[in-house]
Amino acid sequence: MTPPHAPPFGRALCAMITPFTDSGALDLDGARRLAAHLVASGCDGLVLSGTTGESPTTTDAEKSALITAVREAVAGSATIVAGIGTADTRHTAELAREAEKAGADGLLVVAPYYSRPPQDAVEAHFREIADTTGLPLMLYDIPARTGVRVAAETLLRLAGHPRIVAVKDCSGDFLAAQKVMARTDLAYYAGCDEHDLALYAVGGAGYVSTVANVIPRHLRAVLDAFDAGDTARAARLQQRATPLIEAMMSAGLPGAVTAKSLLTALHLPAGPVRAPLRPADRPTAAGLLSLHQDLTGG
Numbered sequence: 001m002t003p004p005h006a007p008p009f010g011r012a013l014c015a016m017i018t019p020f021t022d023s024g025a026l027d028l029d030g031a032r033r034l035a036a037h038l039v040a041s042g043c044d045g046l047v048l049s050g051t052t053g054e055s056p057t058t059t060d061a062e063k064s065a066l067i068t069a070v071r072e073a074v075a076g077s078a079t080i081v082a083g084i085g086t087a088d089t090r091h092t093a094e095l096a097r098e099a100e101k102a103g104a105d106g107l108l109v110v111a112p113y114y115s116r117p118p119q120d121a122v123e124a125h126f127r128e129i130a131d132t133t134g135l136p137l138m139l140y141d142i143p144a145r146t147g148v149r150v151a152a153e154t155l156l157r158l159a160g161h162p163r164i165v166a167v168k169d170c171s172g173d174f175l176a177a178q179k180v181m182a183r184t185d186l187a188y189y190a191g192c193d194e195h196d197l198a199l200y201a202v203g204g205a206g207y208v209s210t211v212a213n214v215i216p217r218h219l220r221a222v223l224d225a226f227d228a229g230d231t232a233r234a235a236r237l238q239q240r241a242t243p244l245i246e247a248m249m250s251a252g253l254p255g256a257v258t259a260k261s262l263l264t265a266l267h268l269p270a271g272p273v274r275a276p277l278r279p280a281d282r283p284t285a286a287g288l289l290s291l292h293q294d295l296t297g298g
Contacts, residue, residue: 008077008165008186010044011105011206012220015052017213017259018066020271026062030269032073037268039078042220043212047108049083049180051145052210052255057274058206059131060095067102081138081208085110089125093132100133102133108138108168108208113146119154130163137163142170152176159184168208169199178202193245197222197238201231210255211245213290214262226268254279261285262292 006041016038021028035046049055058066067082074080082099084107086092096107099192109129111122126286130137139158149171158164159180169177170191177199179190187205190196197205200223212219240261250256256273261280263270264289272285273279280288292298 004095007189007205009138009187009189009205010079011223012043012212012216013045013047013079013081013189013206014038014043014207014212014216015047015050015208015210015255016048016070017256017263017270018058018062018271019051020274022271023274024274026058026065026270027271028065028069030271031066031069034263034269035070035073035078038216039074041216043078045079045081046074046206047081047083047208048104050108050140050208050211051083051142052134052259053083053258054274054277055083055085055151057277057291063095064098064102067099067104071072071103079105081106081108083108083110084129085113085140087113087115089128092125092129096129096132096135100135104135106136106138106166107133110140110141110142111146111148111150113148119151123152123154123158126158126164127161130161136162136165138166138168138189139164140168140170140191142168152179155180155186156183159186166205169195174198175205176200177204193219193249194242197226197234200226210259211248213259214238214248214266215241215244215295218295240295242294244288247291251284253284258279258284258288262288265289266292 019027021027035283056077082104084095112125143149166187168189168191181203189205190207193209193211222237257280260270
């Protein structure tokens with residue numbers, strides 16, 4: 001069983017962390033190595049400079065350099081979606097142009113945050129960004145962080161734009177998601193790992209996953225089992241990942257913190273988080289590693 005619309009960016013996308021050196025500088029060599037590892041482990045798309053990529057604390061120049069480095073590493077074997085969302089439409093448009101120049105395949109655009117614009121302003125923001133470059137857009141609905149929904153009616157109107165092709169859904173509103181999927185060709189990606197299989201089963205395109213930084217093969221196997229018609233196995237695999245998903249995403253720490261803690265323990269490129277984030281403490285780090293080992297047998 002497969003989704004009704006071809007996923008524009010692949011099915012298994014990782015919201016990749018941004019590796020830093022011990023001193024806190026951008027680690028481009030680490031980014032290349034991590035990107036290559038994730039693609040070799042089943043990710044067919046990488047989302048850079050999203051929330052997990054600590055985009056609020058990286059500069060515009062660092063964002064562009066990261067795209068270029070990762071593109072060199074994956075050499076066309078995975079799509080690169082660049083997070084360009086800001087609270088400022090003009091700045092977002094600038095980042096869109098720079099991402100296109102750096103070699104991104106698509107753009108992840110979050111609803112403008114903090115100012116809580118009304119829906120007509122949210123729609124106008126997305127349309128302006130879609131008209132800025134020739135790249136396809138994935139709209140990001142995450143009201144818990146932005147303070148504003150991208151309403152289903154707004155998405156229905158935006159779906160008519162030729163470059164608005166996908167939604168990363170962190171709204172938790174399955175009814176709205178199904179309404180939009182039923183009436184448009186927008187590809188819906190689960191943005192919350194606990195919803196990966198559930199959204200896929202009702203016609204979603206796949207996921208954009210923070211947890212895929214550390215269990216890319218396992219999460220890919222959930223989708224593969226479902227596509228093979230083994231829905232019971234898909235459910236078992238999703239359920240087995242639940243303790244780690246909960247610990248990484250719902251236990252009070254941002255996903256960037258928990259993913260970097262685990263990647264460091266697994267001897268993969270990560271480095272520290274940038275302030276105001278703080279690293280996981282030792283008991284938390286040990287608990288995360290124990291859950292990872294329980295799941296993977298490592």
